[in-house]
Amino acid sequence: KQWYQRRVAITAGKKLRNKKLTSTEFMQVWFHYDKDRSGFLEYTEFSQFMKDLFLKKNPTDISAEQVEKYTAEVIHIMDTYDENRDGRFEMNELAKALKIEDNYLNKIINKKSIKDKHIQSILKHYDSNEDRILNGFELKAFVGDLVRSTPDIPYSYAMVERACRYIEEMLGDNNLDTDAIKLILALDSRQMLHRRLSEHTQKASA
Secondary structure (H helix, E strand, O other), rough: OOOHHHHHHHHHHHHHHOOOOOOOHHHHHHHHHHHOOOEEHHHHHHHHHHHHHHHOOHHHOOOOOHHHHHHHHHHHHHHOOOOOOEEEEEEHHHHHHOOEEEOOOOOHHHOOOHHHHHHHHHHHOOOOOOOOEEEEEEHHHHHHHHHOOOOOOOOOOHHHHHHHHHHHHHHHHOOOHHHHHHHOOOOHHHHHHHHHHHHHHHHHHH
């Protein structure tokens, strides 16, 4: 478990090397460290992520310099990207902090027509385990990018989860193959999803 936890953190550490996380990698980090599924990465959860990234497995091997570097980095990132200063990360804030990739779906959905080759490229992009099905973190990443493609819809844990539920209602399943992806990306399906998310956003802000 500790090895896996460090692997997730080190993958996310691409941020420190000025590389961008894929949407799937980002969702893996988010759901691994948001232990209580609150929809936020609390200070202690983010601190654990940074600890896994910076510190060695054996606590006795940790130098004072490492502890100082780890603590300073946590404070710096929180101060820089916690935009509403509530002491925790929302999904859109952490995406900026970890430098998530540009929205891959924007390359596709803005085309005049979405062809089979485009659907195949989407599957390949999000299907990290190459089983030709999007589920788990892959599904969250794909749906998250759908949410990101609509500027008036906040990119948040709540919206991604709500969009996943709407899609499951529409398809009767939460495992997406190429046919399901094609159906979701059809203009009328995207408009319906956008309308339902917009209605929820308006109610929440009323």
